[in-house]
Amino acid sequence: MTVSFSMTVNGKPVKGECEDRTLLVQYLREHMGLTGTHVGCDTTQCGCCTVHIDGIPMKSCTMLAVSADGCEVTTIEGLAKDGQLHPMQDAFRENHGLQCGFCTPGMVMSAIGIVDRHRGEKLDEKTVRHELEGNICRCTGYHNIVKAVLAASEVMNKA
Amino acid sequence: MADGGIGAAITRKEDRRFLAGRGTYTDDINRPGQVYAAIVRSPHAHARVKSVDVSQALAFPGAVAAFTGADMAADGVGGLPCGWGITQIDGSPMAEPPHPVLQAERVRHVGDPIAVVLAETRNGARDAAEKVAVEYEVLDPVIDTARADADGAPRVHDEARNNICFDWQIGDAGPVDAAFAKADKVATLNLINTRMATCAMEPRAAVAEYESGTGHYTLYTSSQNPHVIRLLLGAFVLNIPEHKLRVVSPDVGGGFGSKIFHYAEEAIVTWAAAKVGRPVKWTAERAESFVSDAQGRDHVSKAELAMDGDGRFLALRVSTHANLGAYLSSFAPLVPTYLYATLLAGQYATPAIHATVRAVFTNTVPVDALRGAGRPEATYLIERLVDEAASVAGLDPAEIRRRNLVPPDAFPYQTPVALAYDSGNYAETLDAALKDGDYAGFETRRADAKARGKLRGIGLAAYIEACGAAPSAIAGQLGARAGLYESAEVRFHPTGTVTVFTGSQSQGQGHETTFAQLITERLGVPVENVEVIHGDTDRIPFGMGTYGSRSLAVGGSAIARATDKIVAKGKKIAAHILEASEDDIEFSAGTFSVAGTDRTLSIGEVAGAAYVPHNYPLDELEPGLDESAFYDPANFTFPAGCQLCEVEIDPETGTVEVVDFTAIDDFGRIVNPMIVDGQVHGGIAHGIGQALFENCVYDGASGQLLTGSLNDYCMPRADNLPSFRTDTRETLCPHNPLGVKGCGEAGTIGGAAAVMNAVADALKPLGIGHIDMPASPYHVWQAIHQSRNKTA
Numbered sequence: 007m008t009v010s011f012s013m014t015v016n017g018k019p020v021k022g023e024c025e026d027r028t029l030l031v032q033y034l035r036e037h038m039g040l041t042g043t044h045v046g047c048d049t050t051q052c053g054c055c056t057v058h059i060d061g062i063p064m065k066s067c068t069m070l071a072v073s074a075d076g077c078e079v080t081t082i083e084g085l086a087k088d089g090q091l092h093p094m095q096d097a098f099r100e101n102h103g104l105q106c107g108f109c110t111p112g113m114v115m116s117a118i119g120i121v122d123r124h125r126g127e128k129l130d131e132k133t134v135r136h137e138l139e140g141n142i143c144r145c146t147g148y149h150n151i152v153k154a155v156l157a158a159s160e161v162m163n164k165a
Numbered sequence: 166m167a168d169g170g171i172g173a174a175i176t177r178k179e180d181r182r183f184l185a186g187r188g189t190y191t192d193d194i195n196r197p198g199q200v201y202a203a204i205v206r207s208p209h210a211h212a213r214v215k216s217v218d219v220s221q222a223l224a225f226p227g228a229v230a231a232f233t234g235a236d237m238a239a240d241g242v243g244g245l246p247c248g249w250g251i252t253q254i255d256g257s258p259m260a261e262p263p264h265p266v267l268q269a270e271r272v273r274h275v276g277d278p279i280a281v282v283l284a285e286t287r288n289g290a291r292d293a294a295e296k297v298a299v300e301y302e303v304l305d306p307v308i309d310t311a312r313a314d315a316d317g318a319p320r321v322h323d324e325a326r327n328n329i330c331f332d333w334q335i336g337d338a339g340p341v342d343a344a345f346a347k348a349d350k351v352a353t354l355n356l357i358n359t360r361m362a363t364c365a366m367e368p369r370a371a372v373a374e375y376e377s378g379t380g381h382y383t384l385y386t387s388s389q390n391p392h393v394i395r396l397l398l399g400a401f402v403l404n405i406p407e408h409k410l411r412v413v414s415p416d417v418g419g420g421f422g423s424k425i426f427h428y429a430e431e432a433i434v435t436w437a438a439a440k441v442g443r444p445v446k447w448t449a450e451r452a453e454s455f456v457s458d459a460q461g462r463d464h465v466s467k468a469e470l471a472m473d474g475d476g477r478f479l480a481l482r483v484s485t486h487a488n489l490g491a492y493l494s495s496f497a498p499l500v501p502t503y504l505y506a507t508l509l510a511g512q513y514a515t516p517a518i519h520a521t522v523r524a525v526f527t528n529t530v531p532v533d534a535l536r537g538a539g540r541p542e543a544t545y546l547i548e549r550l551v552d553e554a555a556s557v558a559g560l561d562p563a564e565i566r567r568r569n570l571v572p573p574d575a576f577p578y579q580t581p582v583a584l585a586y587d588s589g590n591y592a593e594t595l596d597a598a599l600k601d602g603d604y605a606g607f608e609t610r611r612a613d614a615k616a617r618g619k620l621r622g623i624g625l626a627a628y629i630e631a632c633g634a635a636p637s638a639i640a641g642q643l644g645a646r647a648g649l650y651e652s653a654e655v656r657f658h659p660t661g662t663v664t665v666f667t668g669s670q671s672q673g674q675g676h677e678t679t680f681a682q683l684i685t686e687r688l689g690v691p692v693e694n695v696e697v698i699h700g701d702t703d704r705i706p707f708g709m710g711t712y713g714s715r716s717l718a719v720g721g722s723a724i725a726r727a728t729d730k731i732v733a734k735g736k737k738i739a740a741h742i743l744e745a746s747e748d749d750i751e752f753s754a755g756t757f758s759v760a761g762t763d764r765t766l767s768i769g770e771v772a773g774a775a776y777v778p779h780n781y782p783l784d785e786l787e788p789g790l791d792e793s794a795f796y797d798p799a800n801f802t803f804p805a806g807c808q809l810c811e812v813e814i815d816p817e818t819g820t821v822e823v824v825d826f827t828a829i830d831d832f833g834r835i836v837n838p839m840i841v842d843g844q845v846h847g848g849i850a851h852g853i854g855q856a857l858f859e860n861c862v863y864d865g866a867s868g869q870l871l872t873g874s875l876n877d878y879c880m881p882r883a884d885n886l887p888s889f890r891t892d893t894r895e896t897l898c899p900h901n902p903l904g905v906k907g908c909g910e911a912g913t914i915g916g917a918a919a920v921m922n923a924v925a926d927a928l929k930p931l932g933i934g935h936i937d938m939p940a941s942p943y944h945v946w947q948a949i950h951q952s953r954n955k956t957a
Contacts, residue, residue: 027288036287041193042186044418046366047451051875054366082186095184099176102843106673107183108190108366108418131888138883142875144366144419145673147850147912148883150843 011075015040016084024071031055033071034081042082042111046142053141056112057081063119065112065140082111085118093161094118094154103154105145113151116141121159129159170686171903174839177678178692179671188416191370191387196444199372200229202434203290204447205280205297206456207272210306210528210868211319214270214279218298222282225293229283230441232433234269242266242436245427246401247493248393250644251331251502251524259331259524262322264492266402266429266436272301273321273491274528275870276456281433283441287448306528306868310357310488311465313525321491321526328526330489331498335506335582336519341471344480344517348471352554357937358542360463360488360861361854362878363535365672367418368454373434374444383411384435389420389670390710393647395702397427397495403436407702410435414700420672421851422534423458425712426495430457455873460861461535463488464501464542468550470515476558478569480517483509483546487524487532494533498524503583503643504539504631504713510580511547512591512627512805513569518581528868530861534712536851537910540630541917548626548918549935552925562625562922563599567592570627577899584631586803588896594807594829595627601890602809602827610811620814621824622927628808628915631801632907633718633898650797651715652707653723655684655731657790659776661769662694668708669720670699674909675840676716680724682836683903687728688768689755706793714907717836718802718898725902726794734790735771741782742766742774802898802906806830808849810919814927819946821857821924827890828915833898833906845891845912852916854881856924860939879941928952 010023015038024033034040034057045067046054055067058080085092094114097103104110120137121129134155135148143151169175182188219231245264253259268277280297284290305319307328312318314327321328345351372385382405388394391412398412399405417424434445449457466485473479487501506520537544555565570591571578578586599605607623614621634640635649654666663684669676681695698704711720732752739757740747749760758765766774774781775790811825828845835841858879862871872878897904917938924940925933931952936944 025286025288032287035193036195040186041190042188044190044367045192045448046368046418047875049451049874049876051880052366052451082184086185091181091184098184099180102177102839104180104183104673105675105843105847106366106419107179107188107416110183111186114184135883135886142366142880142882144364144421144851144880145847146843147846147848147881147889148886149846149888152883152888 009072011072013074013076014078016080022071026072028071029067030069030071030074031066034066040081040083044108044111046109051142052109053116054109054112056115056141058115063116082114094158097154097158097161101150101154101157103146103151109141109143113141113143117155117158120155121162126163129156131156169692170682171834171836173682174837175678175692177675178681179675179677190367190416190418191372191385192448194372194385194415196372196374199444199446200283200285200441201287201290202437202445202447203282203294204278204430205282205294205299207275207277207279209272209301209303210275211304212272212301213304214268214272215300215302217280219280221296221298222293225296227285227289228293229285231280231282231297232437232440233280234265234267237267237436238269242432243402245429246397247498248495248646249499250646251333251498252644253331254334259498260325260329261493262324266432274530275868276530277491278429281437283437283445308527308529308863308865308868310463310525310527311486313527314523321528325526330524330526332521332523333502334519334521337517338519340517341480341482341519345471345482348479349474350472350557352470352550352557354468354550354553354935356466356468356546356549356935358462358464358545359855359938360532361461361535361859362455362861363421363423363458363461364880365419365421365423368449368451369424369428369430369458370448371431371434372444372446373438375439377442381409382435383413384431385413385415386431387417387424388414389417389424389672389712390708391670391700392668392702392708393710394427394431398432398435402432411703414670417670417672421536422461422538422712424672425710426459426533428457452874455878456530456870459494459531459533460490461532462542463532466546468546470550470554472554472558476554476560476565476568478513478515481509481515483520485520485522487522488527488529489524490527490529490531492531494531497531497533498644500534500539505543507583508540508543508629508631509547509582511544512571512629514571516581520582529863537914538713540910540914544626544628544914545918549921552922563595563604566595566625566627585800587800588899589803589805589831590894590896591627591805593894594805594831597829597892597894598807598809598827601829601892602825604809614813620816620927622812622923622925624810624919624922624926626808626915626919626922628911629803629805630910630914632714632804633798633802634713634715635798636800637797649709650795651709651719651723652705652793652795653720653727654706654791654793655724655727657731657772659773661772663690665695665697665724666705667697667699667720667724668705668710669716670708670711672711674711674716675837679717679836679840680721683721683724684728687725688731690768714909717903717905718901718907719796719798721903721905722798722901723794723796726796727792730792730794731790734786734792735768737782737786738771738774739766742780799900802833802901804830804832804906804908804911806911806915808915808919810923812920812923812927814945816949819942819949821940821945823853823887823920826887828912829892829894830908830911831894831896832908833895834904835893841908842891844908846889848910848912849889849916850881850886851913853886853920856917856920856938857940858885
């Protein structure tokens with residue numbers, strides 16, 4: 007069955023139509039060409055597909071496209087403003103928080119959520135590690151990702 | 166050091182696109198008119214295929230085509246080839262059974278491909294594939310590594326008696342037996358090196374298209390070595406001449422070995438694209454990755470070390486059963502032989518070593534190289550055995566290592582197992598690890614942990630690895646069926662910017678940055694004016710790819726050779742323009758100058774003159790400034806180092822926590838310390854993963870993979886790991902032009918051994934001896950309770 011819905015993706019209104027069982031990540035990647043959001047597993051473990059739904063990190067492989075009806079969706083492509091990387095993207099670059107780049111978009115979206123949940127607090131390593139456990143990285147051993155999140159939280163809390 | 170050149174920890178050029186979601190991985194590629202492929206796979210570990218009926222699948226709405234092994238056979242499609250042959254102890258060749266792309270008669274592991282269904286949509290292909298009816302006669306499987314060769318065990322291949330692929334040995338048994346006969350003490354250990362799933366975060370994917378007008382094929386595939394895939398696929402499987410086959414590997418989302426090999430799906434989509442006249446796309450679901458990506462390790466070994474009264478090693482004897490899975494993956498025979506047993510000397514001057522390896526087929530997913538490939542297996546065996554030896558000899562683990570290390574003045578050091586170590590200072594990395602990890606203060610921390618009810622342990626791993634594969638002539642003698650050099654092309658453009666074409670293939674290693682730094686260092690061109698191109702057989706002269714920590718040592722050396730040619734030609738051009746003798750031209754930091762004068766030309770000006778040759782020595786030189794080089798290494802490189810791990814165990818739950826980890830590595834010269842640090846971190850996490858969490862578990866009766874998803878296969882997460890303390894020491898590689906050794910696997914090679922030595926140390930007060938990996942809460946809790954029951 008075909009379903010239709012409307013949502014906002016990276017600030018732009020979208021009227022969508024797709025097969026009812028289409029996952030949000032499939033819709034973003036295959037219908038909208040937003041291939042920055044990745045699929046790394048089929049069991050909601052890896053977090054590569056994390057996007058923001060109304061500002062909250064969600065795994066877009068575990069949500070139907072139609073369930074995003076009326077939502078504001080932000081993907082990795084929507085983070086940079088006027089060509090300026092988001093402070094979290096910048097911190098990943100400065101701290102070498104990525105290698106192959108495949109888990110990176112989901113990692114960045116989740117990491118922003120961590121800082122958002124602890125606005126005004128001084129984040130510590132333990133909290134970051136605990137709250138990142140829904141995102142798997144095979145390359146970095148997480149060491150530099152944790153450093154990046156801590157560095158970005160300093161910048162984001164000042165903003 | 167040039168600004169941004171060798172030694173500079175500059176941020177990576179590739180990161181902006183990855184961070185902005187603008188990378189291009191294979192599944193991001195869509196071709197006009199493409200159809201989607203779904204593979205029908207065996208649900209049984211071992212069965213005869215009685216019939217395959219695709220009619221219901223073809224009738225499914227949106228289905229385009231369905232093909233079976235019989236269709237491929239009718240087209241003369243070949244089997245998947247093996248790239249390494251082993252000569253057995255008796256001089257006969259290894260058993261090399263055929264490996265059809267699609268199975269028509271018999272399936273030999275869960276996930277073995279039987280048919281492919283093409284449809285207009287991804288979901289449609291999956292639905293239609295479920296309509297393929299396969300009738301099986303289920304057979305008993307053989308799973309267990311150590312018992313696969315037992316009389317009466319089910320036979321995986323008719324060609325392999327007792328499931329033995331090969332019996333192989335290295336070293337000389339005579340001196341080893343003599344040393345054991347006179348030894349004062351002997352340490353013995355039986356150990357299992359568990360099977361790992363690679364789990365690169367990007368699942369494999371392949372997209373193929375065929376141009377009927379030109380007969381030209383293009384295959385996009387997530388690979389570590391596109392030229393090797395072109396060779397294997399073109400020459401051995403589909404009989405496509407190489408000039409008609411382009412293989413492109415765009416951004417690759419992690420490889421760790423599993424994307425070296427040529428897989429059935431690459432052949433299926435390429436062949437099917439021509440059959441249906443439309444591009445064909447296949448992307449693995451993670452569940453498919455678990456049953457179709459080659460897995461790693463899976464050894465069962467007995468190891469014995471003979472010592473004199475002072476704990477000096479006299480001889481090492483090893484026998485290993487290595488599980489190769491159901492078929493020979495591309496380089497499977499190499500891993501448990503020349504990448505494993507040749508490293509059994511470790512860092513030690515053991516005078517006599519003899520190892521035998523029996524490789525067996527089982528009804529499990531094929532096994533091949535996985536980060537470290539043989540070297541982690543060797544290191545785990547040696548370093549666990551050395552700790553056992555320390556216990557037997559009544560020596561401290563650090564002290565027994567120090568007594569037996571190859572001394573720094575012994576290089577080049579010829580081991581009894583074929584390799585000649587190039588350079589190193591093992592005592593220096595050992596001492597640094599002990600100091601940085603505060604080995605001396607450990608007992609205080611152990612006592613503190615005990616007061617908190619925890620068992621704390623400390624473990625060392627001194628590792629050696631052979632990287633930079635490989636000297637082609639030697640590799641050829643040992644069974645390689647290809648060369649192992651690397652190619653590079655350094656192309657100046659008329660305005661002085663540079664494009665580097667490399668046969669190395671990044672899967673996250675940061676080649677676009679590191680290789681650009683080589684150009685900055687050697688030619689004085691700023692990093693931002695250098696572009697590094699890889700992963701396209703139509704653009705790059707040739708390539709053997711990236712694995713075995715070879716990219717900088719072999720690929721980087723090829724780039725260095727090409728820059729030498731650029732400078733040599735540039736000197737001729739500069740001499741002409743500056744009206745000087747070529748012998749008087751000097752080159753430094755991007756500037757050609759006439760010695761002893763202030764007359765200079767920048768390399769950009771020389772490039773301009775080469776492409777606009779109005780004032781140019783055309784009678785002796787061709788225009789243009791574009792040089793290629795192929796570099797074949799003289800020897801392997803031998804990175805080495807020492808890791809020190811501390812764990813705390815909760816005796817109530819059996820949970821092991823890594824609380825401290827120090828790694829001191831000697832990688833030779835380092836180009837980008839930030840990138841090297843990152844490689845070490847990831848490597849250590851991989852080693853800790855094997856030691857504590859990861860394990861492919863097959864049901865012994867049914868052969869089902871019980872850990873076939875990321876729900877069940879435990880990958881290390883951020884909250885399972887500590888931050889790491891890393892540092893480096895430097896002994897240069899004496900035989901490559903850069904002095905570099907390789908850093909991508911070191912963390913993994915030592916990691917599991919360091920953790921398991923720490924676990925053993927923590928459990929020692931309870932009277933617990935060796936336990937096998939993974940030291941999961943269940944295994945550790947069991948060991949603790951068994952020991953309590955024994956003492957009770």
